[in-house]
Amino acid sequence: xxxxxxSSPHARQAxxxxxxxxxxxxxxxxxxxxARVTVDWADGSRGHFPLLWLRDHCACSACRHPLTRERxxxxxxxxxxxxxxxxxDGVLQLVWNDGHESRFDPVWLFQRRLENANDAPADPxxxxxxxxxxFRPARIAHRDFLQTHGERAWLEALLRxxxxxxDDGPIADEEVSRLAGRIGPLRATxxxxxxxxxxxxxxxxxxxxxxxxxxHTDLPNWRQPPDIQLLYCLQNEAxxxxxxxxxxxxxxxxxxxxxxxAFRLLAETPIDFRFQDEEHDIAIRAPVIQLDAAGRPxxxxxxxxxxDTLRLPLERIDAWYGAYRRFWQRLHxxxxxxxxxxxxxxxxxxxxxRVLHGxxxxxxxxxxxxLQGTYLDLDLLESRLRVLSR
Numbered sequence: 440x441x442x443x444x445x446s447s448p449h450a451r452q453a454x455x456x457x458x459x460x461x462x463x464x465x466x467x468x469x470x471x472x473x474a475r476v477t478v479d480w481a482d483g484s485r486g487h488f489p490l491l492w493l494r495d496h497c498a499c500s501a502c503r504h505p506l507t508r509e510r511x512x513x514x515x516x517x518x519x520x521x522x523x524x525x526x527x528d529g530v531l532q533l534v535w536n537d538g539h540e541s542r543f544d545p546v547w548l549f550q551r552r553l554e555n556a557n558d559a560p561a562d563p564x565x566x567x568x569x570x571x572x573x574f575r576p577a578r579i580a581h582r583d584f585l586q587t588h589g590e591r592a593w594l595e596a597l598l599r600x601x602x603x604x605x606d607d608g609p610i611a612d613e614e615v616s617r618l619a620g621r622i623g624p625l626r627a628t629x630x631x632x633x634x635x636x637x638x639x640x641x642x643x644x645x646x647x648x649x650x651x652x653x654x655h656t657d658l659p660n661w662r663q664p665p666d667i668q669l670l671y672c673l674q675n676e677a678x679x680x681x682x683x684x685x686x687x688x689x690x691x692x693x694x695x696x697x698x699x700x701a702f703r704l705l706a707e708t709p710i711d712f713r714f715q716d717e718e719h720d721i722a723i724r725a726p727v728i729q730l731d732a733a734g735r736p737x738x739x740x741x742x743x744x745x746x747d748t749l750r751l752p753l754e755r756i757d758a759w760y761g762a763y764r765r766f767w768q769r770l771h772x773x774x775x776x777x778x779x780x781x782x783x784x785x786x787x788x789x790x791x792x793r794v795l796h797g798x799x800x801x802x803x804x805x806x807x808x809x810l811q812g813t814y815l816d817l818d819l820l821e822s823r824l825r826v827l828s829r
Contacts, residue, residue, distance in 0.1 A: 463546030465529025471521035478531060478548060486552035490518040493533060497541040564821055565599040567793075569689035574777065576600060581608035581784070587827055590621065593788075594824040597667070601790040602684055602777075608671070608784040615671035615786060615811045623819030626665050628658060629719045636670065636810040638803045643716040645744055649677075651800035654685050654770050657791050657814075659740035660712035660721050665814035668791045672781035676806025683797040684777040684789065687739035690769050691728050697769075701762035706730050708759055711747035712740060722747065727766065738792045741770070770795060781810070790817075 464480040471477075476493060478486045495514045497503075502512040522533040522541075531543040577596035583589025584605055596603040608614055616633050619625055625632040630644070638649045645652060658664045670682075695702035705727040713722035729738040751759055769775060778799075781787060789796060791814070801808055 463549055466526050466531050466545040466548070467529075469524050469526050469531050471524045473521075474518070476521075476524055476531075476533070480545065480549055481529075484549065484552070486548065486554060488548070488553065490521065492553075493541065493543070494518055494535065496543075497539075498543075499539075499541065501539070502541075562825070564824060565595050567601070567688070568599050569692065570600070570686040570775075570777075572774070574600070574686075576602045576604050576777070576787075578604045578606050580606050584618065591824065591827045594622075594820055594827070597788055597790070598820060598824065601686060601688075601794040603788050605786040605788070606784070608786060610673055610783050612673070613811070615669050615813055618671070618786065619669055619813050619815055622815055622823045626814035626816050628661070628665060628814065629714070629721065633811060633813045636812055637808060649801050649803045652797040653743060654683060654776075654795035654797040655742040655744070656687070656739055656795055657742070658714070658721075659725070659742045660714045660723055660745050662723050664738075664740070665791050666817035667788060667815040667820060668796070668812060669786060669788045669815065670781070670810045670812045671786040672783050672810050674783060674807040674809040675781055677801040677803055677808040678805040679799045680801030680808050681778050681780045681799045682787065683799070685770050685775050685795045686793065687741065687770070687795050688736040688793050690766070690775050691736045691739065693775070694766055694769055698762075698765055700758075701765045702728070704755075704759055704762040705766055708751065708755070710749060710751070710759075712742065712745050713747035714745050727763070736793075739795065741766075741795055743767075 464482040464484065466478055467481050468479040469476055471490070474491075475487050475489050478488065480486075491514055495510075495512060497512060498508075503509065504511060518535075520536040522535045525532045525534075527542075529545050531545065531548060533541045533543075535541070577592070577600065579589050579593040579596070584593050593603055593605065605618070608618075613633070616625065636646050638647065642648050656664065657668060691702065691705075694705075706729070707726065709724045709726050711722065711724050713720070715721075725740055727740055728736055729740070731737040749756065749759070
């Protein structure tokens with residue numbers, strides 16, 4: 440399976456092999472000067488490539504495994520002698536001093552000009568967009584999701600907004616698993632690979648009761664919480680049970696603006712999360728708001744049920760509770776919340792490490808409420824979108 444995938448024309452072009460079907464500027468001139476090759480394209484663009492970089496990225500069958508396309512060449516020594524450089528029908532051709540020949544697709548090189556190395560990489564993935572006032576999630580029909588254009592629109596909306604809806608699906612057991620399986624393998628947890636959300640006797644999680652659920656993220660007690668959650672509605676006849684959502688990244692930024700010290704405390708103070716039942720005891724220590732290297736929110740861990748004992752120095756306890764309270768209040772402010780009732784045949788998908796979810800209490804005596812859920816890894820969503828975008 441891996442060999443077939445990696446040896447596809449798209450994968451070969453990604454590795455630098457020639458792909459003449461790809462439109463783009465041809466190379467019109469190239470010259471070796473010192474330890475680099477300067478390349479000119481037909482549109483007037485120019486790029487400079489170190490000799491060792493070019494040798495390292497040779498895509499021939501001697502430098503890449505002929506089936507898996509994985510790199511075999513190891514760049515252990517500098518290249519002291521410039522190769523013979525020619526341009527053959529718009530393609531860069533290099534003959535090295537040991538007789539080895541490398542050919543580079545002009546579009547592949549153009550996309551990888553090192554002058555642009557500090558820019559965002561060329562990638563079809565949409566940028567995250569915070570929810571603005573009046574945000575409404577995109578809705579994709581089930582029949583469209585089963586086609587490339589609909590699945591791509593669903594993926595783009597989910598990656599961009601952190602939440603998307605699917606409409607008009609069949610009332611069929613395991614449909615959530617079938618839809619998720621188009622993206623990749625299901626992410627299993629201590630609740631299984633696929634779980635049923637409904638009121639039941641002797642629950643080991645508040646979701647399996649009829650009580651209201653405040654906004655939260657799932658499984659923050661895991662070192663790697665699930666990325667994407669899918670919830671498919673099979674029955675929703677009970678009174679109440681409306682689903683609620685909030686964009687944790689947008690609310691975190693609102694907190695940073697209004698109360699920088701509260702934001703700092705939640706971002707810099709690790710606390711304990713822990714889930715325990717008869718078979719599991721899963722715990723981690725991490726901050727409520729995790730930031731990336733640029734200081735932007737990367738992950739929200741917020742689940743009041745499974746916050747464990749707050750182990751902080753005495754003099755920091757009150758300040759942390761104050762910060763937590765202010766974040767809670769902003770999350771539950773109606774201005775930041777989205778609320779709707781899922782209908783049978785609808786599925787909501789959301790980024791569990793960005794978007795918090797909850798529900799209103801419902802009365803099980805008035806009817807059945809049954810959702811089926813599963814998780815997916817973000818890597819698989821991004822991979823699927825890249826494949827569809829090719």
